[in-house]
Structures are given as C-alpha cells and as structure tokens.
Amino acid sequence: MLGRRQFIGGAAGLGAVGFFGFNAGCGGGGSATEWVVGSYLSLTGGEAKFGADTKDGIELAVEEINAAGGVKGKKIKVLFEDNKGQVSEVTNKVQQLIDRDKVVALLGEVASSRSEPAAVIASKKGIPMISPSSTNKVVTEGKDFAFRVCFVDEFQGKMGAEFCVKTLGKKKIGIAFAEDDLYSNGLAGEFRKAVKELGGEIVGEAKFTQNEMNFTTFAKELKASGAEMIYAPIYYKQMVQLGRHAKEEGITGNMWLGSDGWSGEQALLDELEGAYFTDHHAPDLPWEPSKKFVAAYEAKFKRKPSSLAAMGYDAAGVLADAIKRAKEDTPKGIRDAIAETKDFPGASGVITIGPDRNAQKPIVVSQIRGKEAHYADVRGPGAEKLLGGATPPAAAQLTAEPSATASA
Numbered sequence: 001m002l003g004r005r006q007f008i009g010g011a012a013g014l015g016a017v018g019f020f021g022f023n024a025g026c027g028g029g030g031s032a033t034e035w036v037v038g039s040y041l042s043l044t045g046g047e048a049k050f051g052a053d054t055k056d057g058i059e060l061a062v063e064e065i066n067a068a069g070g071v072k073g074k075k076i077k078v079l080f081e082d083n084k085g086q087v088s089e090v091t092n093k094v095q096q097l098i099d100r101d102k103v104v105a106l107l108g109e110v111a112s113s114r115s116e117p118a119a120v121i122a123s124k125k126g127i128p129m130i131s132p133s134s135t136n137k138v139v140t141e142g143k144d145f146a147f148r149v150c151f152v153d154e155f156q157g158k159m160g161a162e163f164c165v166k167t168l169g170k171k172k173i174g175i176a177f178a179e180d181d182l183y184s185n186g187l188a189g190e191f192r193k194a195v196k197e198l199g200g201e202i203v204g205e206a207k208f209t210q211n212e213m214n215f216t217t218f219a220k221e222l223k224a225s226g227a228e229m230i231y232a233p234i235y236y237k238q239m240v241q242l243g244r245h246a247k248e249e250g251i252t253g254n255m256w257l258g259s260d261g262w263s264g265e266q267a268l269l270d271e272l273e274g275a276y277f278t279d280h281h282a283p284d285l286p287w288e289p290s291k292k293f294v295a296a297y298e299a300k301f302k303r304k305p306s307s308l309a310a311m312g313y314d315a316a317g318v319l320a321d322a323i324k325r326a327k328e329d330t331p332k333g334i335r336d337a338i339a340e341t342k343d344f345p346g347a348s349g350v351i352t353i354g355p356d357r358n359a360q361k362p363i364v365v366s367q368i369r370g371k372e373a374h375y376a377d378v379r380g381p382g383a384e385k386l387l388g389g390a391t392p393p394a395a396a397q398l399t400a401e402p403s404a405t406a407s408a
C-alpha cells in the first residue's frame, strides 16, 4: 500500500518550503526554492502499470532537470497522488493538489476518462495541466488550461486503418471494444469511419463493457465473421484476456491490430506474438533524444521503458521548458508558455502544441516480436525525424509483400 502521497524532487525536501507552491498573495512564482507540481495517476488498482510507468518517466525527467540546476534557479518537486484508477477519486485528488498544495501545474492522467474531469477543474481554477497520453478529443476540447503531449484518436484511428487496409492489405476487418469507455468507444468509432473511407469492410463487432473478462463468446463470433484482422482499441488488462480466449478459437497474434492502450504490460507482449499496435514510442527508435532517454531509463530502472514512461518523461520536459520560457512565473504565465511550445525535442518525437492545445507529432506502429515491442513504422508530422533517415524495416517489407504476415 502506498502512502497518501509520494514525493520526488529537490534536495530541500520537507524543509520550510515543503508545503508551499504558487502563492498568489506574494505575486511570486512558487516557493522560494521549488516549483511544486501535482501529479494524479493510477498508482494502484487494475491499471496500476499506467500510473507506475508514467511516474517513472516523470521522475527521470525531473531528476535530470534538477541535476542540471532546475528551472530559473529553482528545483522542481512533484507531489504524486494515487487515484486508484477510479474516476470518482480524481476530482478529490486534483482539488487537493490545487487548493491545499497550491501546485503551479498538473501532470496527468493516462486514461482519457480520468483526464477529462481533471481538465474541467484545472481550467476552472486556472491551473495548467498536461496529460502525457490521453488521446480522446474531449480531454482538451473547450478546456483552456488543458494540454496534451500526445496525438489524438482521430489521427490514431485513421493511421491504424491505413496501416491495416493499405500497408497490410487486409480489407475484412473486425473490431473489439469496450462500449462504456470513453477512449475505447471513441477510438473504435474513428477507426470504423476511416476503414470505410479507405474501402475496407467491417465484418463483425464485439462490444463489451470495460469490466468484461470472459471473451469466449466474443472470440467465437469474431472468428465466425471471417475477419482477416481484428482491431482492439482496449486497455492491456482486457487485451491479455481477449488474446488468450481468442487463441483458443484459432485467432492468432498476427491477426490483431491494437492501439496505445496495449502499452505497458509484459503479459500482453508474451501473449500476442506478431500483433501490431499504434503507440507513442518504441524503445528501438533511431532518434537521438529517444536513445538518450532509453539509456537513462534502463540505467535507473533496469528495464526497457514503455511508451507510458516516455510520455511521462515528455510531459514533464515540456512543462519544465514552459516554466523556463514563461514571461510571468504564475500558473497563467506557465499556461501561456505551454501553448507556445514549438519543436520541443521529446523522447517520443518533436512536439509542437497546436491551437487546440494538442501535440502535433507522429505515431509509431509497433509489432510484437520476441515478446518485445519493435517499431515497424512511423507516420505523420515529423515522422522522418523520428526515423533518422532509416526505412522502417517491417513496413518496407510489408508494403512490398502485403500477404507476408497472413500465415506467419
């Protein structure tokens, strides 16, 4: 069990300044020696990997920034709160971070369903928030203080559909998704639309709730639909089970295309050899800032970073960069500087924040090979930078030979 809160950050620790963040009364920018930032994540519960990996990424970024002297002479300190993966916990935690701890900015969440209510509060209270990896459009829409350093699902769904229909040459497609989850339902819709536009056919849809864990009947239906490829924009917890039950029906790993919700869990990589999924980052990208990040992460945590960790790292990096550029050392000043972020060299690619407060950046298509995620393709704005001039290995092969994986 985790304590109420965990700290990381400046050596000043819990001294006189420990509990003060931005103090409006003084007109200054945070405490005398620290920038106090709040992060609300799923550190326990069914999606604990989302929170834990993101926290690792944030910690690494903050450690590097503080070791290099901090920002404007002050260290960054992050107060982590655990929302247990529950929407009902989010409001409370975010309000505490803002009202009690007086944070200058917020980092979180991963799941769109939890970022959205936080974004409403942050915008109402005028505290900037950066979601590392929430991709549903409503997270930032109409919420003036809410930003994200990742792409949105309209783009993710379209790129998934293109990869499936054009690159892999699969036209009969099934979809499996959690109807009552904001992210899953939204992304399934974007994908469905794009497949139709590209001339593909949706031959079957398995719709379940986000708590479903028995997929035997759904797997039978998908198999019977004659789908050559199945798109499953769901979180890893369900996908591990769905993959297992589908395998019993003869649906093999290479018949799956997933989305970023697959990230973070080794059990999924173990289960779905050959499967593809769209993501924010892959540890083997030939892009310098990524290589540096991966090496530092491996040195600290003794394992490869998931894309969640990369996004936590980039969210913290973009925030620190904005604090540095802010004309005024206030939440509003920081908000305006985040909005002006241009060509920030993140681990997950070059990040520019657009007028909709979303990042404009490329998407990675990963393939599971040898129980690891390897990039197979990179698409979208700035893809060539992320590829460092290299031709993505699998994509080149697949384009030349569309049926190469049909029976692999």
Ligand code: PHE
Residues within 6 Å of the ligand: 050, 110, 111, 112, 113, 133, 134, 135, 136, 183, 260, 261, 262, 263, 264, 307, 308
């Ligand atoms: N994009 C997902 C959402 O919006 C969250 C997610 C991101 C999950 C990255 C895993 C990895 O809900």
